[in-house]
Amino acid sequence: MLKGKVIILGITGGIAAYKAATLCSKLTQKGADVHVIMTASAKEFITELTLQSLSRNPVYSDTFDEREPSVVSHIHLADAADLVLVAPATANIIGKMAHGLADDMLSTTLLATTAPIMVAPAMNVHMYTHPAVMQNMETLVSRGVMMIEPGEGLLACGYVGKGRLEEPETIVQTIERFFEQQGQDGKGQSKSEPRWFGGEATESQAPESLVNEDDNENEMLLSGRKVIVTAGGTIERIDPVRYITNDSSGKMGFAIAKVAQEMGAEVHLIAANTSAEPPSGISLERVQSAEDMYAAVLRQWEACDMVVMAAAVADYRPREVAQTKIKKKDNDITLELVKNVDILESLGHSKKHQFLVGFAAETENMETYAIDKLERKNCDLIAANDVTVEGTGFGADDNAVQIYDRGGMVERIxxxxxxxxARKLLTIAAGRMGGVLH
Structure with missing residues (x-):
């Protein structure tokens, strides 16, 4: 959707400006013709040379630095744009835009353009919720400016809250969705209703009712996709009353299945031993052992587009299963174990069109072990979590994960x-899935 699109990327002076390099790179890789305009403050955080190298175009920062005598730079850029994106957008630039001020290259270009405008705010949580900033954003949205909601988390200032610039990958997905929905090749102001895009490239309820309730539809990023999700801990029988298993409530797998369905996927949930209630309205297949789960996955494998292996699969099983209860004896008992099929590895080495997501529950050296697992098992993404972190992991309602691909960490959630x-993981996965639907 971005091939040949002219995107003006405005970068303003916040610590999140460093993310603009990744954003610029990803837009360029998608085929967009990116032209960067930096404010003077932005140059305190990142250099023009960096953005010039990534965009392969000259970088603008001075209104009076006219490089082509035949055109006025800010007017030429304003007219050429298919979209103007300001990311990160500080409270200052949002205020300028709301009040029609034009005192530098970026604000002048914004005032001159008739192209659609998209803004990704990034600032301290108290600044973000200040009534003046909220009112300025409301003014912009009422004029048709599109907002990309910031994320929540630890901010550079030390505060925890909303204000973190949304991840570059999600911003790119949002832009792709916009052009897909618009279906427009020409220039000119967008005719769409004012929108506020949430953190998963979806339209969501804006702060202080900046959008109407009817505009809250979830973007169907997995529409038409067939997704297999595994959940729970497999059971490996010792005898009719005893078994080996792994810790797992099934909550993470159930959350993934639920969110995948909300994102438009046709979901087949394969669940082993769980303590949580599975989501309703989703195709559910119950299994017990690792071999059972493997067979269940293989039955759906050829027709699926994505597999998310969130289940805690036992690595070993008893070599022999007693048909009757083993009676207690005074002396020790020896249990001989044999290795189970490695479902994730088997799928990784047989996949064709399928997108494969694995999980790694670790207690130490998380990045090393996660990337090693991803490479050995030929996954597309690995979501690693430290199960020793209080309030997360087994049985908890919350989680914290680090998502990796072969290049290293993709995102820390x-x-x-x-x-x-689950929503953030699936958004990343959906953005990376290519090819036709199966």
Whole structure:
């Protein structure tokens, strides 16, 4: 959707300006023609040379630095744009936009353009919720400016709250969705209703009712996709009353299945031993052992587009299963174990079009072990979590994960509900899935 699109990327002076380098790179990789305008404050955080190298275009920062005698730079850029994106957007630039001020290259270009405008705020949580800033955002949204809601977490200032610039990958997905919905190749002001895009490239309820309730539809990022989700701990029988298993309530897998369905996927949930209530309205298949789960996954494998292995699969099983209860004896008992099938590894080495997401529950050296697991098992993404962190992991309603691909960490998701973790994970996965629907 971005190939050939002219995107003006405005970068303002906040610590989140460093993320603009990644954003610029991702937009360029998608085929967009990116032209960067920096404020003077932005240059205190990141250099023009960095953005010039990534965009492959000259970077603008001075209104009076006219490089082509035949055109006025800010008017030329304003006219050429298919979209103007301001990311990060400080309270200062939002205020300028709301009041029609034009005292530098970026604000002048914003005032001159008739192209759609998208703004990604980033600032301290108290600044973000200040009545003046909220009113300025409300003014912009009422004029048709699109907002990308900031995320919550630990901010550079030390506060914890809303104000963190949304991740570059999610911003790119939001832009792709916008152009897909618009279906427009020409220039000119967007005819769409005012919108506030949430943190998962979806339209959501804006602060202080900045959008109407009817505009709250969830973007169907997995529409038409067939997704398998595994959950719970497998059971490996010793005898009719005893078994080996792994800790797992099934909550994370259930959250993934629920969110995947909300995002438009056709979900098949394969669950082993769980203590949580499975989501309603989703195809559910109950299994017991690792071998049972493997067989269940294989039955759906060829027709699926994505597999999320959130289940805690036992690595070993008893070599022999007693048909009757083993009676207690005075002396020790020896239990011989054999290795189970490694479902994730088997899928990783047989996949064709499928997108494979694994989980890694760790207690130490999380990044090392997660990337090693991803490479050995040929996954597309690994979501790793430290099960020793209080309030997360087994049986908890919240989780905190780090998502990795072969290049390293993709995103660190701080402690939040398992549904929110699932939504962010699936948003990243959906953005990386290519090819046709199966």
């Amino acid at each position: 701080p402690v939040q509900s398992k549904e929110e973790v």
